[in-house]
Every structure is written in structure tokens, then in C-alpha cells.
């Protein structure tokens with residue numbers, strides 16, 4: 001199994017994250033002050049996404065990444081490979097994402113004076129407490145919602161990227177850096193627009209069980225959220241997610257393509 005796509009995915013994910021840092025700081029009220037946890041988690045997850053995507057294409061089309069400009073895979077294969085990458089990345093992402101959501105939600109009430117001390121002291125303490133109080137399965141709370149979110153979303157992500165690259169590149173040639181930046185940026189936006197409804201549900205599922213269980217499952221969470229807050233609930237955060245997604249994914253794809261061309 002070729003591994004350079006995993007390594008390129010790791011590095012490009014980390015670079016994208018550094019660029020998205022100011023947005024994450026705004027979104028998460030200072031949780032991303034320290035960079036080591038997000039770099040470790042997002043880089044690993046991006047490595048799985050890009051590595052699995054490229055290796056799935058290899059299985060489906062029998063072409064390595066160096067041959068794909070001359071023999072472009074079909075859009076169906078690109079979508080299926082993206083979905084496979086998304087499904088597996090969601091599994092790896094689940095515990096990291098849970099910790100992020102739990103820490104984020106304890107930061108918000110702390111903004112008020114006289115509020116109680118935080119329940120978790122940091123990412124490691126948070127993981128250990130969840131494991132102790134909710135067991136191994138507790139670390140994967142909301143993982144189904146994450147898989148539902150990321151499987152089709154990653155299909156859309158790679159489909160948008162490849163579609164735009166092909167549109168603006170002469171046949172058989174590599175896309176220019178400007179094309180990669182624009183295609184990567186729009187792929188990021190398309191993926192976040194597709195992901196936001198389930199992103200909202202996933203975060204609610206991950207907070208569930210902290211004090212008492214509120215939702216019976218993903219469907220129950222969707223229905224009660226819409227009943228209480230209307231359909232607009234599915235688009236909460238879509239603007240900031242999209243604003244962040246453009247630069248992050250432009251840089252992610254540019255560095256990914258650059259590294260793969262560098263390594264031949």
C-alpha cells in the first residue's frame with residue numbers, strides 16, 4: 001500500500017490547521033490557545049482521509065496518483081473513494097472530536113464571573129475522565145453521527161475538488177497552483193455546507209450523557225431539535241465554517257499536491 005499519500009495528508013492537514021487557527025480561536029473561545037492537541041488530531045485524521053482516498057482509487061481504478069492526470073478516474077469512483085476516506089476518518093476523529101466539543105462547552109459558561117471551576121483540566125484529563133465515567137464506548141459517543149456526517153461529505157469534498165480542477169485545466173496536464181487553491185477552497189466550503197446539519201446533531205449527541213441522557217439516538221436528536229428550534233437549527237455556524245474552510249482547504253490541497261509531485 002503506497003504510504004506517501006498518508007504522509008502528504010498529515011503534513012497538509014497540519015498546515016491547513018495553522019492557517020485556520022484564528023477562526024478556530026474565535027469559534028472555540030480560546031480552546032485552541034494550545035496547538036499541540038489540534039495538530040496531533042487533525043493531522044492524523046487528514047492523513048487517514050487522504051491516504052484512504054488515494055488507496056481506494058488505486059483499488060477501484062488500478063491507477064496510482066502519478067497516473068491519474070493522464071487517466072482520470074470517473075466521478076463515481078472519486079465519490080466512492082471520498083466516501084470511504086470519510087467513513088474511516090470519522091472513526092479516527094470520533095474521540096478527538098468528542099474531547100474538543102466537551103472542552104468547548106465547558107469554556108462557554110466559564111465566561112461568567114463566579115462560575116464553578118472547569119470539570120476538565122485539558123484534553124488528556126478530559127479523555128481520562130470520559131473513559132473512567134462513561135467507559136470505552138463513552139469516547140465514541142456521537143461517532144455514528146460523525147460517520148453519517150463525514151461519509152457523503154467527503155465524497156462531495158473530492159468531487160468538487162476534482163471537478164473544478166478538470167474544468168480549468170487542459171486535458172492530461174497538472175492543475176496550476178491558482179486552480180488548486182481555488183478548487184481546494186471551494187471543496188472545503190462545499191463539504192462544510194453539506195456537513196453542517198449533521199455537525200449540529202453530532203455536537204448535541206456528544207454533549208448528551210454529561211448530566212443525563214436526553215436523546216434516544218441520532219433521529220430522536222434531529223426531531224427534537226427541529227421541534228424546539230425550527231429548521232434553521234441545521235444551518236447554525238455555516239457562515240463561519242465556510243469562511244474558515246476556504247483558506248484551510250486551499251492550503252491543504254496545495255501542499256498535498258506539491259508534496260506528491262515532489263516525491264514523484
Ligand SMILES: CN(C)C(=N)NCCC[C@H](N)C(=O)O
Nearest residue numbers: 153157188191192195245248
Ligand atoms: C466535516 N468536514 C466538512 C470536513 N472534514 N471537511 C473536509 C475538510 C477538512 C479540513 N481539515 C477542515 O477542517 O476544513
